[in-house]
Amino acid sequence: MKKADPYLLLAPAYLLIAGFLFYPMATVFLLSLQEYQLMDPLNTPFVGLDQYAFMLGDEYFWRSLWNSVVWVVVSLFFQFLLGFCLALLLNSARFRGRGIFQAVVFAPWAVSGFLIAIIWAWLLNGEFGLVNDLLIRAGLLDQKVGFLSREETALLSCVLANIWFGVTFFAVMLFAALQAIPPSLYEAADMDGATAWQSFWRVTAPMVKPAIVITILLRAIWIFNWADLIWVMTGGGPAGASRTLALYVFQKAFLGLDFGYSAALGVALTVVSLVFTAVFLRVTRFYGDEAAI
Amino acid sequence: MHPMRRMVQFTGLCAFFVFAVFPVYWMVATSLTPAQDLFVWPLRYFPAAPTLEHYAEVFLRTDIPRFFTNSLTVASLASACTLTVSVLGGYALARYRFRGRQATLLVFLATQMMPVVVLIVPLFIIFRMLGLLDTLYSLMIVYTVLNIPFCTLMMQGFFAGVPSELEEAAMVDGCNRMGAILRVAVPLARPGLIATFLFAFIGAWNELLFAVMFLNTESTFTLPVGLYNFISKYDVHWGRMMAGATLALLPALAVFAFVQRYMVRGLALGAVKG
Numbered sequence: 166m167k168k169a170d171p172y173l174l175l176a177p178a179y180l181l182i183a184g185f186l187f188y189p190m191a192t193v194f195l196l197s198l199q200e201y202q203l204m205d206p207l208n209t210p211f212v213g214l215d216q217y218a219f220m221l222g223d224e225y226f227w228r229s230l231w232n233s234v235v236w237v238v239v240s241l242f243f244q245f246l247l248g249f250c251l252a253l254l255l256n257s258a259r260f261r262g263r264g265i266f267q268a269v270v271f272a273p274w275a276v277s278g279f280l281i282a283i284i285w286a287w288l289l290n291g292e293f294g295l296v297n298d299l300l301i302r303a304g305l306l307d308q309k310v311g312f313l314s315r316e317e318t319a320l321l322s323c324v325l326a327n328i329w330f331g332v333t334f335f336a337v338m339l340f341a342a343l344q345a346i347p348p349s350l351y352e353a354a355d356m357d358g359a360t361a362w363q364s365f366w367r368v369t370a371p372m373v374k375p376a377i378v379i380t381i382l383l384r385a386i387w388i389f390n391w392a393d394l395i396w397v398m399t400g401g402g403p404a405g406a407s408r409t410l411a412l413y414v415f416q417k418a419f420l421g422l423d424f425g426y427s428a429a430l431g432v433a434l435t436v437v438s439l440v441f442t443a444v445f446l447r448v449t450r451f452y453g454d455e456a457a458i
Numbered sequence: 459m460h461p462m463r464r465m466v467q468f469t470g471l472c473a474f475f476v477f478a479v480f481p482v483y484w485m486v487a488t489s490l491t492p493a494q495d496l497f498v499w500p501l502r503y504f505p506a507a508p509t510l511e512h513y514a515e516v517f518l519r520t521d522i523p524r525f526f527t528n529s530l531t532v533a534s535l536a537s538a539c540t541l542t543v544s545v546l547g548g549y550a551l552a553r554y555r556f557r558g559r560q561a562t563l564l565v566f567l568a569t570q571m572m573p574v575v576v577l578i579v580p581l582f583i584i585f586r587m588l589g590l591l592d593t594l595y596s597l598m599i600v601y602t603v604l605n606i607p608f609c610t611l612m613m614q615g616f617f618a619g620v621p622s623e624l625e626e627a628a629m630v631d632g633c634n635r636m637g638a639i640l641r642v643a644v645p646l647a648r649p650g651l652i653a654t655f656l657f658a659f660i661g662a663w664n665e666l667l668f669a670v671m672f673l674n675t676e677s678t679f680t681l682p683v684g685l686y687n688f689i690s691k692y693d694v695h696w697g698r699m700m701a702g703a704t705l706a707l708l709p710a711l712a713v714f715a716f717v718q719r720y721m722v723r724g725l726a727l728g729a730v731k732g
Contacts (some may be wrong), residue, residue, distance in 0.1 A: 170635060174550035175562065177543045178606050185603040186569060189580035196579065206586075247474075254470045266471070268718055270478040275714035276707060277664030279682045283689060283703050284485050295484055298501040327480060330472075383571075390573040393666045397686060408465055411575050418579045419671055431576035442571040446564070 180199020196428035203422035216429035225405055226430065231412040232320055236395075236409050237388050240327040241381060247328070249377075251339040251371075255336070256343040259356070274333045282397030285326035289313055313399050319407035323395045327388065335380055342376035343369070386438055410434050463703035481709070489513070491601060496697055512701035521676060521701050525684035529663055530709075532594050532680060536601035537658035540609050543602070548613025549639055553622060563614075566607035574604065578671050585672065592674045600672075601662035609654045616650025617643060656713045663710060681706050 175430060197216055201209045220226050227446045255267060276284070291311030300306040346369065354364040392411040395401060401408030408416070411442045414434055415425035461614040488496065489512050491505040517524045549633050551559060581600060582591070590596040624646070625638040633641060644651065673679055679687070688694065 168556075169553035171556040171559070174546040178547040178610055181543065181606055182566075182569065185584075186577070186598060187580065189584060190572065192580045192669065193576055193581070196583075214590065248693070250470065251474050254474070255721045256468055258467050258471060261466065266475070266714070270474050270712060271718065272482070273478055275660070275710045276482070277666075277682070277710065279659075279666045279686060280703055280707055283685065283699060284481050286689065287700065288481060288484060288615070290696075293497050293499065293696075294502065295501060298499075302500065307496075329477070348551050386571045390575060392575050396667070397689060399671035411573065413576050414573075415578065415667055416581070422580045424583070427579050428576075431573070431579070434573045435576055438571055438573045442568055445571065 166277075169285075189437075193428045193431050196424060198433050199425050199428075201417075201425035201428070202421075209425070210431045212425070215400060216426050217432075219259060219426065220433065222437060223297045225408070225413065226410075226433075228405055229408050229410045230433075232287070232407065233389060233409040235320060236324060236327070237385055239321070239324050240331060240388055241384060242382065243328045243435055244331035244335050245377070246382060247332045249335040249339055250300045251332060251441050252339035252343055255340050259267065265331055271329050271333050274337075276330065278391065278393035279397045281326050281330050285322070285329070285397050289322050314403055316406040318405055319403060320395075325397065325400050326394060329389075331388070334384060338376055339373055344373045365421040373447075378448055379445070382441065386441040386445065387439070389435065390438060410437075463620065463675040473690045476489075477584045485707075486704055487699045488677065488696060490497070491697060491730060493695075493697050502649060512697040513705075515698050516705065520698070520702070521679070522705065524680070524685055524706065525679050525681045526588035528594060528679060529681040529706075530599050532601065533659050536598045536662045537605065537655050539598070540605040540658040540687065543606050544609035544613045545639075545644065545651065546666070547606075547610040547717075548615075549617050549643060551614040552617035566611055569607040575667060579666070582671055591672055594678055596672045597662075597665075597669055597680065600668050601665060602706075605658040605661050609658050612654050612657065613647070617645045619650075619674045620646045653717050658719045660710055660713050660717075663713075679707075690732060 190401075195433065198211060198213060200212045200215070229438045231255070251270065260266075264273040273281075291297070291309055291314060294309075294312070296311045296312065297306065301309070312322045350368050350372070351364055354368050359367065389409075390411050392409070392415050395407055395412050396415065397410060399407045401412050410430065413432060414427055414430045417423050417430060421427070472559075487503075487505055490508040490510070492507060492509045492511060494508065495502065500669075512647065550556075568726065579597075585591050585596040585599075588596075590599075620643055625642045626636045628642045629635065666686060669680045670686060671685045675685055685706060687697070688699050688702065
């Protein structure tokens with residue numbers, strides 16, 4: 166066994182990650198200090214912190230940041246609530262075909278962001294959408310609503326699609342945690358005369374708490390950085406009502422062709438992600454060599 | 459069990475089932491409904507006269523078959539590259555104790571939390587310099603790299619679960635280290651290899667934003683870009699759209715059926731991004 170072996174084996178991974186993840190990430194900081202319009206790539210003067218100064222005065226930036234908060238918090242809240250319910254149900258119910266049932270209810274995970282967006286855009290369609298049909302039949306609406314084209318409902322429509330997708334993630338993680346609780350703990354609680362309610366709060370809740378915290382943090386980072394779903398569903402509209410910060414970064418580059426400003430927004434996005442990541446790594450105590458769970 | 463509790467359980471599970479399945483059902487049902495029946499109010503929940511006309515249109519009148527092939531090419535080549543790199547790296551992390559191992563694991567895990575959307579602009583500039591914009595090569599590189607950290611961690615886990623004595627025996631018998639990896643460790647970790655490949659495949663198959671940014675010429679479009687172009691047009695042809703979406707979902711679902719078992723580990727590493 167030679168000393169250099171592990172480094173040689175890891176060399177391709179190191180090189181590719183350095184070249185195509187870390188190097189570009191580093192250049193984002195440089196780009197954010199420049200004026201860089203895609204249409205004029207030879208004229209990219211250094212402008213110091215101008216992009217950031219502009220950002221602080223840009224009402225769309227603040228709006229997108231607020232939308233990001235709503236997008237993350239509301240999505241997470243319902244994903245967690247429903248995912249935990251599903252995990253508890255799966256854990257307590259014993260029936261034939263549970264494996265298949267599980268595979269089916271977990272299937273939304275396989276649906277990609279852009280497909281979720283397409284499917285939900287059709288479900289929420291203002292003219293022939295199923296959601297309108299159901300709500301009108303149930304007597305909850307008098308007439309059709311263009312969910313994706315109204316300021317009040319555009320972002321929440323995207324949140325709804327996100328909830329549909331993300332419940333699975335929570336259910337899988339928390340179900341695994343529930344399965345790992347030794348049955349002897351429940352038996353002991355039972356012997357001591359604990360009610361179902363008590364054994365939930367005294368046994369189940371503390372045992373799955375680490376999984377809950379880790380899942381929420383991971384999910385928060387990821388939802389915060391996720392742009393495809395909203396981009397396909399509403400394009401951030403109407404008038405920026407559903408545009409999150411991650412989407413703003415993309416749109417400034419793709420539609421605005423303003424690479425300098427997009428980079429500055431990207432740095433803001435990265436800073437928030439780094440804070441989340443630091444908290445995450447701290448909480449999971451990634452000290453040993455086994456990954457988090 | 460208390461009958462009341464059973465009722466609650468049953469209702470709850472049914473509700474989740476409908477919630478999970480219905481949107482996908484609706485996509486498939488729409489793809490099978492004749493165009494004129496899609497715009498009838500109130501809606502009908504089952505296609506009264508199912509038809510394959512939207513699929514026929516998709517195959518004959520759109521470029522979706524071509525987008526499908528492009529996606530298949532990019533996703534398979536990218537995940538093959540990812541797999542090669544991660545097998546080597548994962549093996550090193552599982553079998554050797556070396557300086558920087560801990561840091562490598564930590565950095566690989568941390569990359570999973572990098573905001574990928576931020577990389578679009580700098581990578582666009584890099585690929586423009588390399589002359590690879592508007593080609594599938596740029597996407598292959600991006601998808602390969604994005605999947606490497608997670609797949610390496612995943613392979614590390616699989617190799618750690620394979621006993622090392624067999625490799626040592628092979629080396630005593632005259633195999634070199636590379637031979638021991640390829641002839642002994644890799645075959646033993648085959649289920650892990652397949653799972654890792656498929657995870658990388660799903661990621662590449664589903665990616666939209668890099669593809670939209672890098673590709674300009676219609677002949678290079680991947681499936682997500684092609685479908686995105688349908689929806690961004692003013693007049694969306696929903697029947698055809700849903701037929702295309704169903705076709706795009708099929709490979710992902712097939713793959714999902716295989717990797718379902720490995721999901722927990724994948725999700726725990728925070729890397730499965732849908």
